[in-house]
Amino acid sequence: MTIVATGPSSAAADRAGRGIGPLLRAWRERRRVSQLELALRADSSARHISFIETGRSRPSEEMVLRLAEHLDVPVRERNALLLAAGYAPRYPETALDNPALDALRDGMERLIQGYEPYPALVVDGTYTVLAANRGIGMLLEGVPESLLTPAPNAMRLTLHPQGLAPRIRNLREWRGHLLAQMERQIALQRSDGLRALYEEVAGYPVPEDAAGTGPAEPAGRVPYFALPLRIEHAGRTLSFVSSIATFNTPMDITVAELAIETFLPADPATVKYLHTLVG
Incomplete structure (x- = not known):
């Protein structure tokens, strides 16, 4: 088997600097999901989703992961959402030859x-x-x-x-x-x-x-x-x-x-x- 080592990327960290609001809104719009629909999926409220997107509310770590799951956000980008919300990344990036x-x-x-x-x-x-x-x-x-x-x-x-x-x-x-x-x-x-x-x-x-x-x-x-x-x-x-x-x-x-x-x-x-x- 040919192994090509893979390592962490700085792109997710760069995007995290924008704050979670714009990132969450971008993923929601990319998936063509309304605030109300996302709220229903994540057992939240449209008002809370709106507050997160506008920066008026900081979601819990659990909420970030729940929203990412319901928006089918790739694992790499879930780390960016966590960083943007002020939490440590959850998912490691292990080199394949590790x-x-x-x-x-x-x-x-x-x-x-x-x-x-x-x-x-x-x-x-x-x-x-x-x-x-x-x-x-x-x-x-x-x-x-x-x-x-x-x-x-x-x-x-x-x-x-x-x-x-x-x-x-x-x-x-x-x-x-x-x-x-x-x-x-x-x-x-x-x-x-x-x-x-x-x-x-x-x-x-x-x-x-x-x-x-x-x-x-x-x-x-x-x-x-x-x-x-x-x-x-x-x-x-x-x-x-x-x-x-x-x-x-x-x-x-x-x-x-x-x-x-x-x-x-x-x-x-x-x-x-x-x-x-x-x-």
Whole structure:
């Protein structure tokens, strides 16, 4: 498993200097929740929520956490809300190579290795690849070393003109799917790094002859049950559908931002070919 150490960010502390009122209002408006609706969810009153947002009332630590929970505020940003209200951060940010996370790392490694020969990888909140199995390595064969070191990024590897993009047979659809996924994340959380990555990969050129103007599945085959990634490897077109898993109720920022993406073969031909590679 490749470990990329992660450490605390000063961004949350910078935002905390504004006070909790503006931060709370911004999250409430981002979630499109009225003061009354938030008050009902948090067993409070619209007047109290209004007083917090205008600075006329200081919420308790318990209230800050309750409001953050009902607004689905990311764990990293909950620390910013606590700091802004005058309380100590509640959630640590443990480096992934810290011995305290040994069991987590070992579990993720066993999971993605057990998924072979199908591809699987682990990424952080800005799609830095923290671990990958041999199925991913197979797809990345021939990708320039400059895109693989020092810390490869899954979005960059997929959409860069020197990465996987030229091999993706339905590039326009898959690119649109990935950009929309990033847009949803940006809308739900404050991440300068994610926004910068989005602007970078969205600016990569797309060949005029890139596939993607017609059906994703070849004629005569059973239609796919989800948008597939159709990618060329060794003269064959392999088809995968992806799923992303995250951890339930994380109490650490690093763990909260981890995601395990697995690629399930979308047709029998892909299954058969992958198993021949390990047979």
